[in-house]
Amino acid sequence: MSGWAEGFAVLQDWSVLAMVPIGVLLGVSIGAIPGLSATVGMAMFLPFTFTLDPLTGLILLLGIYNGACYAGAIPAVLINTPGTPSSAATTLDGYPMAQKGRAGEALTLSLLASVAGGLIGTALLAFFAPVLARYALSFGTPEYFAIAVLALTIIASIGGGQISKGFVAAALGLLIASVGFDPVAGFPRLSFGSSDLSGGIQLIPLLVGIFGMAEALTQLERAIASRLDRREIGGFGIGSGWARRLLPTTAGASMIGFGTGMLPGVGGDIGGYIAYNEAKRFGCRSAKFGEGEPRGVVAAEAANNASNMGSLVPTFALGIPGNTQAAVLLGALLIAGVQPGPGLFTSAPELIYGSFLGMALAYVCLLAIGLLGIRLWIQVIQIPSVYLWPIVILFCVVGAYAVRNTTFDVLVMMLAGVLGYLMTKARYPVAPLLIAVIVGPIAEENFRRSMILHQGSYEWLLQPLTASILAFAAASLVFSAWRHRGQARAERDVAR
Amino acid sequence: MTTMNRGARALCTALSALLATTAATTVAAQQFPSEPIRIVIGFAAGGSTDTNTRALAAAAEETCGTEIVITNQPGGSGVIALETVRNSDADGYTIATTPTEISAVSHMGLSDITHEDFGAVMRFVFDPHGFFVTPDSPYKSLQDVVDAAKGGETIRVATSGPASPYAITFEDMARNTGVTGQLVNIPYQGDAMAIPAALSGEVDLLVTNASNVVGQVAEEALVPLGVASDSRIAILPDTPTLEEQGIDVTGGSIFGLAVPAGTPGDRVEALNACFEAAFRSDAFNAYVEQSGVNPAYLGAADYDAYLAAEYQRYGELLEQLGLAQ
Numbered sequence: 001m002s003g004w005a006e007g008f009a010v011l012q013d014w015s016v017l018a019m020v021p022i023g024v025l026l027g028v029s030i031g032a033i034p035g036l037s038a039t040v041g042m043a044m045f046l047p048f049t050f051t052l053d054p055l056t057g058l059i060l061l062l063g064i065y066n067g068a069c070y071a072g073a074i075p076a077v078l079i080n081t082p083g084t085p086s087s088a089a090t091t092l093d094g095y096p097m098a099q100k101g102r103a104g105e106a107l108t109l110s111l112l113a114s115v116a117g118g119l120i121g122t123a124l125l126a127f128f129a130p131v132l133a134r135y136a137l138s139f140g141t142p143e144y145f146a147i148a149v150l151a152l153t154i155i156a157s158i159g160g161g162q163i164s165k166g167f168v169a170a171a172l173g174l175l176i177a178s179v180g181f182d183p184v185a186g187f188p189r190l191s192f193g194s195s196d197l198s199g200g201i202q203l204i205p206l207l208v209g210i211f212g213m214a215e216a217l218t219q220l221e222r223a224i225a226s227r228l229d230r231r232e233i234g235g236f237g238i239g240s241g242w243a244r245r246l247l248p249t250t251a252g253a254s255m256i257g258f259g260t261g262m263l264p265g266v267g268g269d270i271g272g273y274i275a276y277n278e279a280k281r282f283g284c285r286s287a288k289f290g291e292g293e294p295r296g297v298v299a300a301e302a303a304n305n306a307s308n309m310g311s312l313v314p315t316f317a318l319g320i321p322g323n324t325q326a327a328v329l330l331g332a333l334l335i336a337g338v339q340p341g342p343g344l345f346t347s348a349p350e351l352i353y354g355s356f357l358g359m360a361l362a363y364v365c366l367l368a369i370g371l372l373g374i375r376l377w378i379q380v381i382q383i384p385s386v387y388l389w390p391i392v393i394l395f396c397v398v399g400a401y402a403v404r405n406t407t408f409d410v411l412v413m414m415l416a417g418v419l420g421y422l423m424t425k426a427r428y429p430v431a432p433l434l435i436a437v438i439v440g441p442i443a444e445e446n447f448r449r450s451m452i453l454h455q456g457s458y459e460w461l462l463q464p465l466t467a468s469i470l471a472f473a474a475a476s477l478v479f480s481a482w483r484h485r486g487q488a489r490a491e492r493d494v495a496r
Numbered sequence: 497m498t499t500m501n502r503g504a505r506a507l508c509t510a511l512s513a514l515l516a517t518t519a520a521t522t523v524a525a526q527q528f529p530s531e532p533i534r535i536v537i538g539f540a541a542g543g544s545t546d547t548n549t550r551a552l553a554a555a556a557e558e559t560c561g562t563e564i565v566i567t568n569q570p571g572g573s574g575v576i577a578l579e580t581v582r583n584s585d586a587d588g589y590t591i592a593t594t595p596t597e598i599s600a601v602s603h604m605g606l607s608d609i610t611h612e613d614f615g616a617v618m619r620f621v622f623d624p625h626g627f628f629v630t631p632d633s634p635y636k637s638l639q640d641v642v643d644a645a646k647g648g649e650t651i652r653v654a655t656s657g658p659a660s661p662y663a664i665t666f667e668d669m670a671r672n673t674g675v676t677g678q679l680v681n682i683p684y685q686g687d688a689m690a691i692p693a694a695l696s697g698e699v700d701l702l703v704t705n706a707s708n709v710v711g712q713v714a715e716e717a718l719v720p721l722g723v724a725s726d727s728r729i730a731i732l733p734d735t736p737t738l739e740e741q742g743i744d745v746t747g748g749s750i751f752g753l754a755v756p757a758g759t760p761g762d763r764v765e766a767l768n769a770c771f772e773a774a775f776r777s778d779a780f781n782a783y784v785e786q787s788g789v790n791p792a793y794l795g796a797a798d799y800d801a802y803l804a805a806e807y808q809r810y811g812e813l814l815e816q817l818g819l820a821q
Contacts, residue, residue: 196576335786
């Protein structure tokens with residue numbers, strides 16, 4: 001426990017403490033704007049941390065990291081556009097809640113779930129990182145493939161109406177994902193001689209287009225047709241009964257999110273979708289996922305924040321970045337003269353336990369900033385539709401351009417916007433497309449690498465861990481098909 | 497007449513005032529750099545190119561006396577960023593970081609970009625590639641690896657991609673020792689995936705920049721077998737070079753700066769001067785010491801020549817490896 005005492009001691013310096021709210025505020029601003037990512041925000045402030053003492057710099061970066069992860073939910077709820085890829089699953093129920101006049105409630109829920117997920121994640125990280133890191137190493141290439149397959153099976157249950165439409169959307173997603181460099185053989189695919197295409201379709205412009213731009217087009221069309229205006233905000237309270245009822249979802253989603261986050265290369269976006277799917281699977285029959293179900297918002301947000309903490313397990317314990325933001329943190333640690341790895345917990349206890357305490361503080365600070373801030377952010381939807389959505393389009397353009405400063409990304413965003421608009425019109429769900437874009441490359445690359453590692457033999461599919469995850473994925477598929485049939489029958493009975 | 501004179505004098509005064517203003521503007525324009533400089537990085541934020549360049553740029557804001565704006569344009573092994581800079585005005589205000597791949601992409605038919613599209617400003621870091629194993633590996637030296645391969649064993653080598661600079665270095669090593677075919681490239685998406693694979697024993701050998709695994713080496717989770725540099729490096733003083741082990745191969749990740757071809761010589765000189773000052777600053781030296789990167793300065797002319805030689809070398813190498821188009 002002496003490590004905690006040392007961490008606590010160094011945190012009592014006001015100049016260190018002051019970095020907590022500064023970092024969180026910066027993070028919230030960066031995360032709430034689609035296109036600006038926590039990675040770039042942290043990289044921007046990295047040279048600045050060279051001039052600070054190690055812990056102060058680390059606390060600033062961690063504040064940005066935590067703040068941005070939460071803030072992605074704000075535009076996801078209000079304008080159906082995730083501010084960061086992690087909040088993609090939040091749109092599934094967050095935006096329907098806002099449309100039904102429960103935006104205030106949805107924002108409160110996403111804030112509370114983020115803070116809870118983040119704190120659970122911080123605790124797991126602080127107490128179990130070295131043990132868990134060793135466990136994460138047992139996830140090799142074949143296991144990554146199995147996890148990707150498991151994530152892909154979500155398509156069957158998340159598609160809403162028709163499973164077949166979900167599969168069509170997913171197939172389109174796989175096609176989009178295959179543009180760019182072949183990850184194993186190293187030649188460009190579907191590039192048609194264009195170096196922009198051979199660089200691949202970037203996730204953020206696609207995300208901003210298919211959610212933000214598409215929704216703006218849909219809403220503008222509706223606004224022009226019916227002069228539909230202002231939506232209700234609703235209250236901010238969530239009721240005492242809900243808090244208790246949402247507790248199991250929060251805890252479960254946090255564990256799932258943390259576990260997926262521990263795997264390098266698997267981020268909060270996947271964690272959010274898996275947790276959402278599990279919440280749906282275990283949710284009671286009355287729960288209406290996809291139509292504004294509070295559990296959906298809570299699951300997605302608790303999971304992505306916990307996932308963010310999970311990504312720090314390999315970072316702190318093995319010196320391997322769990323995601324791109326963690327790579328920046330690792331840079332900060334190295335420059336501070338600290339070698340991340342198992343020895344970190346004993347060689348620099350004040351730094352490591354100081355940052356765990358700092359992260360917990362950052363979440364407390366986020367709670368305060370969030371509770372004050374949501375009353376401000378929610379004003380966005382008070383803007384009449386005919387003004388609001390053109391502004392959203394402008395932000396989509398700026399956001400897509402901000403990713404790499406290329407007009408190609410703006411073009412991708414616009415085409416994705418039109419695609420998303422058409423899909424919505426034809427009642428094709430966009431979530432399966434997005435899941436396929438994120439997970440497809442992981443599945444492909446790890447399948448092919450497993451084949452190379454095992455010299456063309458399929459025996460790796462039978463390794464215990466791989467086989468169990470694949471069996472679970474198959475069961476999940478069968479279960480959702482069965483449940484889907486049950487629901488369809490129930491609806492028919494009601495109709496009769 | 498007097499009125500006329502006065503009028504002429506007034507005109508003269510006005511003209512000379514105008515001339516003086518123009519002259520002043522010209523002087524200001526010659527004061528290079530007077531506007532913010534933009535550096536375009538071809539890789540994502542948080543990677544080694546990004547971190548090294550940002551550290552240098554932070555010091556250069558002082559030495560160049562202007563703001564430096566950094567843009568990340570990842571994609572296509574750095575090609576997208578290089579194209580952006582190639583198409584920018586050749587006025588010295590847009591700088592590219594030169595990835596190692598600049599010497600390879602055109603040979604492989606991935607882009608028509610070569611070093612000839614740019615004028616070098618300087619090279620600041622050369623991070624040699626190293627060969628690493630786990631402590632329980634049967635291989636204690638590269639000779640052991642070569643012997644095992646010659647004995648018919650298949651050795652799985654983790655790299656960060658099929659045609660990445662790492663892969664080219666190890667293919668060069670395999671060719672040099674006559675064990676091509678026994679050393680199999682296992683491409684991972686970057687070091688963050690390759691390093692765990694090496695730690696868990698999924699592969700037999702890891703090729704990566706030495707600075708990427710300083711921590712793992714310090715904690716004896718990974719053991720270095722050799723570095724592909726001309727001489728031993730500061731962070732791995734006890735690790736022999738490949739050359740010391742009888743393998744004539746060098747290779748590493750190169751970090752440099754370049755401007756579009758056709759940029760005026762005085763501006764290249766000015767940039768070189770202020771970025772060299774940044775390279776020699778205390779702030780950048782502190783960064784070098786703490787991050788473990790290998791500083792390796794080359795001036796504009798030397799770096800130009802170096803890039804031309806590398807282009808030649810990669811061309812021959814890729815041809816022999818069957819990777820050239």
